[in-house]
Amino acid sequence: MLNLDQHPSGRHFLQIPGPSPVPDRILRAISLPTIDHRGPEFARLGLEVIDGLKQVFGTRHPVAIYPASGTGAWEAALVNVLSPGDAVLMVETGHFATLWQKMAQRLGAKPEFLSLPGTCAETGLPLAWRHGVRADLVAERLRADAGHQIRAVCVVHNETSTGATSDIAAVRRAIDDARHPALLMVDSISGLASADYRHDEWGVDVTVGGSQKGLMMPPGISFNALSPKALAASKTAQLPRSFWGWDEIVEMNKTGYWPYTPSTNLLYGLHESIDMLLGQGLPSVLARHQRWAEGVRGAVRAWGLPIQCADPAVYSPVLTGVVTPAGVDADALRRVIHERFDLSLGTGLGKIRGRMFRIGHLGDCNDLTLMATLAGVEMGFKLAGVKTAGSGVAAAMEYFASHPAPQVLASAA
Ligand SMILES: Cc1ncc(COP(=O)(O)O)c(C=O)c1O
Structure with missing residues (x-):
């Protein structure tokens, strides 16, 4: 069992x-007493949270x-709109x-997996895992589907395993x-x-979101x-569903309630999160992520290591994947960094396991948490005997110091 008494001093x-x-x-906010989820106070919470979430998604339509x-x-997204086969x-x-x-396959749909073939000459990693969605290939495939058999196009906006943020508007145009x-x-x-x-x-017809990333919430x-088109599709879709069904949720949400017991305390947290995000203004939240990402990428460039996402047009503002030199086990490096500096970095997943690690720069960060993170990585490189071209820490310090955050500029003006 996790023994919090044994945790080192300071924040992880x-x-x-x-x-x-x-x-x-x-x-x-999450620690406040749980209230009656059928009582009048709850309805206000439910309605405010749903209304705020709509603003975060950029939609006027229901969010379940x-x-x-x-x-x-x-x-939920798949079973509400698809039928077997x-x-x-x-x-x-x-x-x-x-x-x-894989999930779509297990549920009885017939997914076709469009992929960039081949591996990258520089790193030996699969090309598909270094790029975003190629909208032109989507368009080409859809044009070939003259009988309109393809029911849905499913893409990942920010691929958390690689750090590529695909152009969703371009995928829409392709369709x-x-x-x-x-x-x-x-x-x-x-x-x-x-x-x-x-x-x-x-x-977009269905957007899938989660609490534990940019919303700064615990998982759960x-x-x-x-979209209205997705809701219409759900009326005839035949995959079995009960708990995930949109119809009852959307109906009850109109009055601020759920058909089952919702996560009351997480909704308190979500209310607070939305208040923080909208209070700061989404454009300013997005701008600070872009700036952190550029600072961190500057560090990776100074180390002389490849960034997992090979296309600057789709660099993620959320995370940066760092490819380790050939022969360096990225997970062994992460372990050293965790043990010595109480710093958790993202592991390489799937086809790129052991070849890279991920630095998250999202949510409740600031310049100095990122500087400490980069210092932890750089010290880890030294301990693991990884030679770098230069100091990423020095490069990031220079970047952050010479590119003040937009809100600092605004208040100085
Ligand atoms: C892009 C993306 N999709 C899906 C998931 C799966 O979400 P969860 O682990 O909350 O079930 C994650 C988790 O990190 C993710 O980053």
Whole structure:
């Protein structure tokens, strides 16, 4: 069992790309007494949380909240709109796209996994895991589907295993240009509230979100943002569903309640999170993620190591994947860093396990938490005998010092 008495002094550095550190303000809100989820006070909480979430997703339409991890909301998205044997076009961008595709298969759909073939000459890693979704390939595949068999296109917005943030508006244009009626379903579990996201404006039919990333919440609740077209599709979709069914949830949510016992205390936290995000203004939240990401990438460049995402146009503002030199086990390096400096970095997942690690720069961070993180990595390199071209810490210090955060500029003006 976890023995918190044995924990080293100071705060643990949770620099994985989610769960991200939970601000004290949210932790305090979660610790308030649980109330009656059928009582009048609860309805106000429910309505305010749903209304706030709509603003975060950029939608005027319903957002279903599930007491489940993101995987549950993935399943909800699929079972509400698909029927057994439905063809689904999914795109291999990394580990999470792969898991969602496997889930679609298990549920009885027929996913086709569009992938960039080949490996990268520089790193030997699969090319598909170093890039975002290629909208042109989606368009090409949809044009070839003259009979419109493909029911949905499913893509991951921010691929947490690699650090590539795909252009969702371009995927929408690809579907429209091909004059194809497929639904567009997007996993923005790790993009939401950290990377720009616009459910309605981008014409997304279902967006899957999660609590434990940009929303700065503990894991445990997840979301489906819906479009009228998705709701209409759910009326005829035949995959079995009960708990995940949108109809009852959307109906009861109109009055601020749920058909089952919701995660009352996590909803307190979510209320606080939304208050913080909207209070600061989403554009400013997104801008600070971009700035942190650029500072961290500057460090990786100074080390002379490849960034997992090979396409600067889709660099993630949420995390940066760092490819370790050939022969260096990235997980052994992570272990040393964890043991010596109480710093958690994200492991390499799936096809890139052991070849890279991930630095999360999302949610409740600041320049100095990131500087400490980079210092931990650089000390880890020294301990593990990894030679770097230069100091990433020095490069990031220079970047952060010479590029003040937008809000600092605003208050100085
Ligand atoms: C992009 C993405 N999709 C899906 C998931 C799965 O979510 P969960 O682990 O909360 O079930 C994750 C988790 O990290 C993720 O990052």
